[in-house]
Amino acid sequence: MIRFQGTGKTFRGRDGTAVEALRDISLEVAAGEFVAIVGASGCGKSTLLRLAAGLAATSTGEVTLDGARVTAPRAETAMVFQAATLLPWADVLRNVTFPLRLMGRVAPDTEAKARALLATAGLAGFETKLPRELSGGMQQRVAICRALLQDPRLLLMDEPFGALDALTREEMSLELLRLWEARRMAVLFVTHSIPEAVLLADRVVVMSPRPGRIVDVVEVGLPRPRSFDQEGSDEFQRCARRIREHIFGQRADRAA
Amino acid sequence: MARFLAALPAWIAVIGLFAAWEGAVRFFGIREFLLPAPSVIWTATVAVWPMVLEHAWATLVTVLLGFAASVLVSLPLAMLIASSRAISAAIYPLLVVTQSIPKVALAPILIVALGANELPRIIVTFLVAFFPLVVASVAGLLATPPELVELGRACRAGRIQELLRIRLPFAVPFVFGGLKVAAALSVVGAVVAEFVGADAGLGYLIQTSMAFFRTPLAYSAVVILALMGIVLFQAVSLAERIFFPWSSGSEHSAPPAA
Numbered sequence: 001m002i003r004f005q006g007t008g009k010t011f012r013g014r015d016g017t018a019v020e021a022l023r024d025i026s027l028e029v030a031a032g033e034f035v036a037i038v039g040a041s042g043c044g045k046s047t048l049l050r051l052a053a054g055l056a057a058t059s060t061g062e063v064t065l066d067g068a069r070v071t072a073p074r075a076e077t078a079m080v081f082q083a084a085t086l087l088p089w090a091d092v093l094r095n096v097t098f099p100l101r102l103m104g105r106v107a108p109d110t111e112a113k114a115r116a117l118l119a120t121a122g123l124a125g126f127e128t129k130l131p132r133e134l135s136g137g138m139q140q141r142v143a144i145c146r147a148l149l150q151d152p153r154l155l156l157m158d159e160p161f162g163a164l165d166a167l168t169r170e171e172m173s174l175e176l177l178r179l180w181e182a183r184r185m186a187v188l189f190v191t192h193s194i195p196e197a198v199l200l201a202d203r204v205v206v207m208s209p210r211p212g213r214i215v216d217v218v219e220v221g222l223p224r225p226r227s228f229d230q231e232g233s234d235e236f237q238r239c240a241r242r243i244r245e246h247i248f249g250q251r252a253d254r255a256a
Numbered sequence: 257m258a259r260f261l262a263a264l265p266a267w268i269a270v271i272g273l274f275a276a277w278e279g280a281v282r283f284f285g286i287r288e289f290l291l292p293a294p295s296v297i298w299t300a301t302v303a304v305w306p307m308v309l310e311h312a313w314a315t316l317v318t319v320l321l322g323f324a325a326s327v328l329v330s331l332p333l334a335m336l337i338a339s340s341r342a343i344s345a346a347i348y349p350l351l352v353v354t355q356s357i358p359k360v361a362l363a364p365i366l367i368v369a370l371g372a373n374e375l376p377r378i379i380v381t382f383l384v385a386f387f388p389l390v391v392a393s394v395a396g397l398l399a400t401p402p403e404l405v406e407l408g409r410a411c412r413a414g415r416i417q418e419l420l421r422i423r424l425p426f427a428v429p430f431v432f433g434g435l436k437v438a439a440a441l442s443v444v445g446a447v448v449a450e451f452v453g454a455d456a457g458l459g460y461l462i463q464t465s466m467a468f469f470r471t472p473l474a475y476s477a478v479v480i481l482a483l484m485g486i487v488l489f490q491a492v493s494l495a496e497r498i499f500f501p502w503s504s505g506s507e508h509s510a511p512p513a514a
Contacts, residue, residue, distance in 0.1 A: 053410055072412070079410045085403040089425045089502045099411040102421060130502050 001186050002052055002070075002154055003028045006061030008211075009047050020211035021047045024061070027205060027214060031153065032184040036201035038191055038243060044212025045190040049156045052188060053079050065154065075103065078152035082159040084139035086131035086146075092118065093127040096146045110149075117145045120179065137168040141175070148179060155180075157189045161196070170228065173199060177226055194247075198239045199226055206246045215246050292472040297479070300472035308473070312480050314456035315446050318374065319484065322381025323442040327435070330386045334393030334427075339419055344394075355387050359445065363452035377449035377457075384445030389434035396430025397423045429503040432496045439488040443481055 009022040021044040029035045037045050050056040051063050054073040063070045065077070078099070086095045096114045100106050118124060121141045131139055140160060147155060160176075161169045173196055180187060191197050197204045204218040221235050230236050274294045280286070281293040288296060301308055337344045359380050366376035400423045408422045450459025458477040465473040496503055 055406060055409060073410045075412070077410075079407075081403050081407070083401075083403055085401065085407050087404070087422075087425065089428065089500070099407075102408065102411045102413050102417060132502075 008060035023211040036197035039207030043209035078147035318446040326386035330389040338397035367453035380449035381445035392434025396427025
């Protein structure tokens with residue numbers, strides 16, 4: 001459904017020097033597919049998402065969504081950022097419904113849907129709480145609910161669990177999978193964590209930095225529903241090792 | 257009860273100060289026109305309280321109208337400045353110029369130009385009070401986290417929507433910080449204007465009292481002005497707590513002074 005074709009992005013720095021963030025990215029994500037993107041810092045992962053979201057324009061090549069060029073943010077995509085980016089003045093319920101209210105897409109059942117979604121995310125009873133009264137994990141859950149309420153066909157997630165502690169992170173990954181299984185939209189999930197990428201994704205895209213390029217696409221052959229029990233399986237280890245080798249190159253070999 | 261206990265040390269300090277003042281004046285026999293004792297100020301005020309009240313009322317009207325004018329001008333101006341770099345570049349230097357002019361110097365000119373009525377006093381009050389409010393509001397509008405702005409853009413919000421639904425609410429704690437300063441400065445502005453051209457008001461009362469060495473009444477006016485500033489400040493804080501409860505606890509608002 002979303003397709004990058006020879007996509008490149010070059011930023012012009014303040015001093016006039018050009019910084020090539022992405023070069024010749026070609027990637028297609030099918031409807032309902034979960035694709036994770038891993039790579040070291042500075043490999044343009046976030047830029048890739050911003051291009052997909054229509055928040056930035058491509059320098060070369062193109063990004064298409066169902067065949068139409070993405071030039072501006074679209075209603076079928078929703079984005080989850082690394083920080084929860086909740087509105088400090090609005091309670092949980094109004095935060096979740098904010099995008100729909102902003103876009104004038106509020107339906108009579110919007111509030112009921114939002115409440116149901118919050119309940120599935122374990123946030124029942126928190127509807128009238130302010131963001132500052134919630135823990136980091138809960139805030140990010142609200143942000144995910146906010147994205148899901150838009151009923152997106154493409155969900156873009158930019159290191160959504162990056163700011164959370166390790167335990168909350170694992171819990172949230174499983175919760176995300178549960179929510180995703182129920183509605184099966186296409187997901188483009190940027191992460192720094194290799195185990196997280198393997199656990200969640202159908203395919204893991206490995207990127208290398210400066211300029212950001214795709215070096216490998218790893219198919220994860222683990223059955224769904226996934227759980228952390230699979231972490232010990234040969235397939236999980238195979239995928240993780242292959243990704244690690246790409247990212248750390250020779251260093252990983254020497255350490256092993 | 258907890259709030260009362262928290263305020264207790266402040267009350268003890270204030271009462272102690274007045275007691276020391278009273279004691280010192282009596283002990284050293286300081287003459288009334290130099291430094292009147294609090295009890296003397298009190299009796300002098302009570303003796304002519306309808307007149308004092310009338311002056312206080314005149315000042316309060318100027319303060320409130322000047323404060324209202326500064327709010328009505330500052331907020332749209334701040335939005336204009338925050339919305340465009342070009343507008344900001346054009347307006348900001350002008351604002352700084354208005355701030356560099358001593359308002360006391362401007363007051364007599366305005367009174368000649370606009371006549372000896374309420375208007376020049378309101379304008380002086382406004383000129384003293386509006387600048388910090390503009391600066392604080394612009395700071396708030398521009399302090400909106402880029403992620404929040406990005407969220408708005410991802411939801412296809414236009415620039416007006418971004419300003420009204422994301423930047424403006426985000427700026428509320430900053431605006432209230434500015435409002436508190438503006439409230440206190442409005443009292444200053446009104447008195448400055450009354451010094452120069454007025455036939456009523458506490459500033460006028462101070463001048464006429466001192467002309468006849470009726471020092472206790474001048475002190476009384478000063479105390480009433482201080483109270484007026486405190487009440488206005490607290491009123492702004494109260495409005496923030498009632499209408500924007502999410503804002504009042506945040507770190508952006510100025511700490512309460514009283």
